[in-house]
Amino acid sequence: MNSNKTIRIALTKGRLEKDTVNLFEKIGYDVSQLRDKGRRLILEIPGADIEVVLAKAADVITYVEHGVCDMGVVGKDTIDEYGGKFFEVCDLGFGRCRFALAVKAGTDFYKGYGVKTIATKYPNVTRRFFEAKGMDVDIVKIEGSVELAPLLSLSDGIVDIVETGTTLKENGLAVYEDVSPISARVIVNPVSMKLKKNDIETLLQKMENNL
């Protein structure tokens, strides 16, 4: 565990970071360093005994799991895909979107007996979704724009994060079925939660009150 008395919190770089910094500002913290961060990755909130670490989503989980960060803000999408042992204590409500199964507009995904192929960046989420249906599917992991896979006939469908559905629409795809909702979550290392209970609960309370 991070044995300093300060609380170290890891934020997912990008939009969740911005939303969380806004939340911190609303709480009344001095976020000047966070706004004007340059290329620094570890920042301080002066006067609040909080240290902010900026990391990629999956790394937020890794740092919190190992306890080098006490807390983290990360999307439910990342939690669902990577899992891990930590407390998931608060739904921040922002960063809202969903996992969905999308196919070429107008096709019936479940038609026929053949084993379907799904392209996705989230193989674990996809596997669990179809396992729950008792369906065997081939999963192909794609790193970039997953929408390409069904267009190039590599897959029958995709499981991906859908926000507005514009990208899908522009590429002739449509949501076929929702998989699960997504939003930003606060995660906490179990040992930190126990050893720094008061500080962490106070911060969580402040965050919840300002949502």
Place this chain on the structure above:
Amino acid sequence: MKGYDLITPEGTRDLLFEECAVRKREEDKLRYLFITNGYSEVITPALEFYDVFNMKARSFRQESMYKLIDGKGRLMVMRPDSTMPIARIVATRLKGSKKPLKLFYSQNIYRCNPKLSGRDDEILQTGIEIIGGDEKRADLEALSLAARVLCECGSTDTRLELGDNTFYKYLLYALSLEEDEETVRAFIESKNTPELKNWIAEKTETITDGNKKKYAELLLALPRLFGGEEVFETAEKLFCNTELADRLAELKETYNALCRLYDKDSITVDLGLVNKAEYYTGIIFRGYIEEYGQAVISGGRYDTLIGSFGAEECGAIGFAANVNAIASAAIKREEESHVRSADVLVFAKDGYLTEGIRHCTELTQAGVITQFCTCSDEEGAREFAKENSIPKLIVIGENTEIIEIE
């Protein structure tokens, strides 16, 4: 073909010099603690049949075990835990023996962790099992020993945390939610109150029975019932007039006893501890130290395990300490100290090798840590002593010469 002869498998490591010395020192401390408390050591095979770990009430996830196949095609595993093998022994070789039995072990366990997660796959666990005996007394002794393990490991901030899954199990039963046990457990284990709330609301929508509504509230409260003494105050209000009030009073009694024995601030309670619910049947506990991000002690009461091996049911409680974690925390904490390999180096000149060995033997028998120098000349011996911080060099020749090395 490229081989793998130069590296160790992921999750395993070689321990050299200081790392090894500290690991052994921490292990010895715990072994000594258990021996002086009257526990008998057992060693079980590192290889066991898969079935030992794969029955209800002792389920380890298939993918978390290292598996092999024996000459007859049977599935074997590298033991992922020491309690199951000990329960097997109690149910077979120690079947007729007089209880209570107090056993301890200190051996490696093997877990197949997700790759590249930075976790150990080979972990030295030192732990105890109290088989049989009076439940209240055994619980307190096990917990007290766990608290002493935490004291021994030299960390300045530690917590021993008590829980009891009776509450959780009873509430599931009362709400007829046993089928969804795994889902509920995942929410409670991760203290995911928001999702637990939604889920319970959905499941209990149709319930009009006042009692059941109350149980649903209690279940939702579990993840938040952790901390110090104040937890009991809150819980007493919540659980009064339910079948769980007596159990809570018992847990409080155990908690108070521990607070009298150890630093009160280092003893906490978490009624949301529900891990391995199919296995633990009462008190559950964990130990934390500030230098390590996961629990270093994990244990609890398991009254149905021994019976599941076909023997008469017999209550038991035990815990295991993760010595890898305790040792790595100690290394992090301690000033870098060079472990000296010997206090005296003995170099024998040509023609005096027998005398040299004899001198060495005499010194070691007198308790001096002495190394026989295998360098070919005296100059080399001096250099060796200097490099290894050995303060004294004895040169055996016509005359015995003692040289102090700076």
